[in-house]
Amino acid sequence: MTAPTTARPPMDPDEEAALLEGINKWVEKELTPQVVMHHDHNDIWPAEIVRQMTEMGLFGATIGTEYGGLGLPSATYAKIVMKIASHWMSLTGIFNSHLIMACAVERFGTEAQKQKWLPKFAAGEIRGGLGLTEPNAGTDLQAIRTTARRDGDHYVLNGTKTWITNSINGSCFAVIAKTDPDAQPRYKGMSFFLCDKREGGEGFTIGKKFDKLGYKAIDSAELVFDEFRVPADQLIGGEEGQGFFQATGGLELGRINVAARGVGIAEGALRLATQYAQERQTMGKPIADHQAIQLKLGEMVTRARAARLLTLDAAAAYDRGERCDMEAGMAKYFASEAGVANAQEAMRIFGGYSYSKEYEIERYYRDSMIMCIGEGTNEMQRIIISKQWVKRNPA
Numbered sequence: 267m268t269a270p271t272t273a274r275p276p277m278d279p280d281e282e283a284a285l286l287e288g289i290n291k292w293v294e295k296e297l298t299p300q301v302v303m304h305h306d307h308n309d310i311w312p313a314e315i316v317r318q319m320t321e322m323g324l325f326g327a328t329i330g331t332e333y334g335g336l337g338l339p340s341a342t343y344a345k346i347v348m349k350i351a352s353h354w355m356s357l358t359g360i361f362n363s364h365l366i367m368a369c370a371v372e373r374f375g376t377e378a379q380k381q382k383w384l385p386k387f388a389a390g391e392i393r394g395g396l397g398l399t400e401p402n403a404g405t406d407l408q409a410i411r412t413t414a415r416r417d418g419d420h421y422v423l424n425g426t427k428t429w430i431t432n433s434i435n436g437s438c439f440a441v442i443a444k445t446d447p448d449a450q451p452r453y454k455g456m457s458f459f460l461c462d463k464r465e466g467g468e469g470f471t472i473g474k475k476f477d478k479l480g481y482k483a484i485d486s487a488e489l490v491f492d493e494f495r496v497p498a499d500q501l502i503g504g505e506e507g508q509g510f511f512q513a514t515g516g517l518e519l520g521r522i523n524v525a526a527r528g529v530g531i532a533e534g535a536l537r538l539a540t541q542y543a544q545e546r547q548t549m550g551k552p553i554a555d556h557q558a559i560q561l562k563l564g565e566m567v568t569r570a571r572a573a574r575l576l577t578l579d580a581a582a583a584y585d586r587g588e589r590c591d592m593e594a595g596m597a598k599y600f601a602s603e604a605g606v607a608n609a610q611e612a613m614r615i616f617g618g619y620s621y622s623k624e625y626e627i628e629r630y631y632r633d634s635m636i637m638c639i640g641e642g643t644n645e646m647q648r649i650i651i652s653k654q655w656v657k658r659n660p661a
């Protein structure tokens with residue numbers, strides 16, 4: 267099966283600038299430190315902010331205009347994610363995971379599925395995410411144990427998904443399950459379903475909710491399927507055995523999105539550290555005038571810029587419809603590590619105050635690590651990059 271193209275023309279520069287200006291203004295006005303810290307420290311799902319993001323069309327950002335979305339190319343979308351994540355990374359997870367689910371339907375769904383689901387996803391009327399990981403299977407996706415057996419005009423799902431973003435406040439999830447658990451190779455027995463909690467009765471429930479280090483205010487919990495009946499027309503693409511291909515087909519965009527979030531953290535930490543270094547004085551001068559701090563800021567700004575450029579480079583390749591697993595992998599790997607490194611360096615610049623919850627920087631430190639783990643760990647990214655690099659450079 268050949269993957270449908272991801273090509274989308276770049277946005278008109280003036281239109282893009284106007285859109286980004288609107289996002290900047292919203293971020294500065296609504297995502298104040300007080301608002302963000304209140305939600306983050308108390309782990310409160312941001313209902314009012316989600317309402318505003320829905321109004322702005324963010325839940326349909328990358329969905330085609332023919333289905334009611336904004337139809338943004340991934341490069342423009344990445345710039346929006348960078349800006350929001352530079353103030354509060356958690357928020358971007360609420361629409362990112364949702365859009366990866368939507369992307370699976372838009373790229374691989376039947377026309378009837380697109381017509382039925384995408385307008386509701388785009389309007390934020392139905393929100394959700396992606397159900398791949400299981401307690402025994404993260405990196406090794408083919409080891410999943412959730413099964414889907416055909417029963418008349420339904421499939422019956424049994425199994426548990428874990429760590430699922432938006433699990434409590436979302437309702438619909440693209441869930442991968444085995445329609446043929448004995449298939450060899452294993453991926454041939456995997457299929458992708460749209461599972462809507464509201465259709466589930468007692469067959470689709472929420473299990474354990476995780477109490478996390480960071481990435482607060484967004485729900486991560488288990489999805490538990492117990493004889494859950496999914497209408498057969500919610501098998502994405504209408505054909506069994508395509509699930510592994512469909513799920514991994516969305517990973518390039520997912521990795522560009524995670525990279526953009528890493529850039530946001532790297533730039534946000536840099537912004538806070540730059541301001542603090544000019545205000546805080548020791549030995550009669552701002553610490554920004556001490557060489558030890560200058561070395562840090564010099565590295566941080568270089569790292570943030572490099573991460574941004576790698577991410578936009580991967581997004582441009584995606585928008586040209588090119589295969590870009592290497593570019594997306596490099597962006598995800600570098601930008602997520604840049605987020606961690608800049609958050610950590612900013613902690614050092616803030617000195618003792620970095621350890622106080624009165625300052626924002628500790629949130630960037632707590633939020634940064636998840637970018638190295640989600641959408642394929644950074645260990646796997648380097649392996650993917652290397653394999654693709656060697657393939658493109660035969661001896």
Ligand SMILES: Cc1cc2nc3c(=O)[nH]c(=O)nc-3n(C[C@H](O)[C@H](O)[C@H](O)COP(=O)(O)OP(=O)(O)OC[C@H]3O[C@@H](n4cnc5c(N)ncnc54)[C@H](O)[C@@H]3O)c2cc1C
Pocket residue numbers: 363395396397398399402403404405406428429430431432478481486636639640641642643644645646
């Ligand atoms: C906050 C959060 C949100 C998440 N959201 C979602 C979500 O919405 N949907 C979803 O489906 N999942 C989600 N996940 C799950 C996430 O995708 C997995 O945690 C991730 O894929 C890693 O899987 P694992 O935790 O099972 O680690 P494992 O696969 O057990 O890996 C453990 C370690 O071994 C390394 N490793 C494993 N295999 C290899 C190999 N072959 N070669 C080299 N190194 C290897 C890994 O790099 C890692 O360092 C989320 C996780 C978190 C923490």
